[in-house]
Amino acid sequence: METTLERPTIADWRTYPQTAALTSLRPQADRLDLVWDDGRVSPFHHQWLRDNCPCGECVYAVTREQVLEIIDVPADLAPERAAIELGYLCVHWSDGHRSQFDPGWLRAHAYDDDSRAERLAAHQTTRVWRRDFEVPVFQHDQLMEDDSALLEWMLALRDLGLSRVDGVPTAPGSLHRIAQRIAFIRETNFGVLFDVKSKAAAADSNAYTAFNLPLHTDLPTRELQPGLQFLHCLVNNADGGDSVFVDGFAIAQALRDEAPEDFRTLCEMPIEFRNKDRRSDYRCLAPVIALDARGEISEIRIANFLRGPFDAPAERMEALYHAWRAFLSLTRDPRFRLQQKLRAGQMWCFDNRRTLHARTAFDPASGERHLQGCYIDRDELLSRILVLQRGR
Structure with missing residues (x-):
């Protein structure tokens, strides 16, 4: 008795085109x-x-x-x-x-x-960049209405780790809607949305001051650093306050090529990062450079203003300081640094586990500077990309 062959089930939500027979x-x-x-x-x-x-x-x-x-x-x-x-x-x-x-x-x-x-x-879709990098720019209304534009934006975030969105409404809280086009927002002790402006004596982070903020990743004090960071400019007419970015993967790769022993040290020797204020105390012991299962650079964890004293074997302390200084020196190398001033209605979105960011000092007496920010985990970005790619 003959049986009719049925098309096999695929235990997945994706489709798999037949590229060979x-x-x-x-x-x-x-x-x-x-x-x-x-x-x-x-x-x-x-x-x-x-x-x-x-x-x-x-x-x-x-x-x-x-x-x-x-x-x-x-x-x-x-x-x-x-x-x-x-x-x-x-x-x-x-x-x-x-x-x-x-x-x-x-x-x-x-x-x-x-x-x-x-x-x-x-x-291997990651592309590293330096100071001559042309930041990809996207339009808010397109991202809100067009899934194809949304996918293009998310692929840029995945592969390049830095983007800018223009035309974002400047009403407080506007960031919430566009962030949720990707996924739900990760809440932290700073809130769902956090305000970045000078708070003088009330500051619970150096980010909420007016002085220079050196290159760093946010919340290296957490077991899992936030993946994406959004910074939306409501107003920025004070003197100074430019944004500075460095591709941490490019820095790590340069260290791997130019000083392999320093690279190995920062992959192997953990550093404790601490974020403590009047109400919380977060601490995480982890290396500056993390590698994935394939040996590729997958994460940078650094913030000098959140770093505890080095705790290493005495015979390796000099090596740790040598590697730390080498990494910081590269972050100050002009060939890696990109600097722009964010204007009202513009928004940075970047991979916080890759792209180091900083802010130049500004004069709060010269004008107002107010940004709002939030976080989304990298897993959510990657999941959303795969869902939008189904059937394309």
Whole structure:
């Protein structure tokens, strides 16, 4: 009795275009080697295929999350029959289970060397910049109304770590709506939205003073630094008060190239950052430079005005100071520094775990300077990008 082949379920919310077609398979003792029409051969081990079966018994269709645990199938499970049918991989297992796999999904998750190299190349989207960087500028109304413009803005934030938005209404609280176009706002001890202006004796952060604020990342005192920071200008007619930015990834890469021992020290030796006021006391011990699982620079954590005394083995204290001085020296190097004055109705948005920011001193007697800010976690940015990219 013939059965009708149904299009395989994909245990995901994304779509996977077919970039290559399956032409044949070569059964091996522990795997199936699939041959594509571009000549690539991708091995898929039996346990990997069974573990990733997308059928309704193995994946709950409502959530598209796995319910199968591989421990519940025999370790020596093998196909009784495997074939390519209407372009799909169909496997009949020795325990009676049947799996069907979409070729687009298989190609996107293949783990032969060429496929893994392609995914790694696609993952490496970061582009570092220096003082001649032209900050990408976006328009508030477009971002509020057009998802394509929103996606373009978010990709710039992901890849470049710095952007400017013009035409933002200057009424207090206007920041709230555009930030929520990306995701919900992360609340901190400074509030959901925080006001950046000189508070003199009432200041609970150096940001709320008028003097020069050196390059830093916000809240390095937290286990997870905020990912995105928004700074929206309501008014800025005081003398001074320019914004200064440095790509922390460019600084770290320069250190890696020019002083590898200093780079290694700042990756390995933790520093304690402290944020204490009358009502709170936050502390975090972490390295200045963090690397991801691939060994790529993924986070910078620095704020000299929030740094505690170094606590390191005596024989390594000189090395730590040497590395710290080298990093700070690069942040002052003109080749890395970008400086602009934010005007009313403009907004900076940047990756706070990458882009160091500063403010030149200003004279509060010469005019008013009032910015509002907020934070969104980097995970929310990346999630929103993936959702908007579905089906595109």
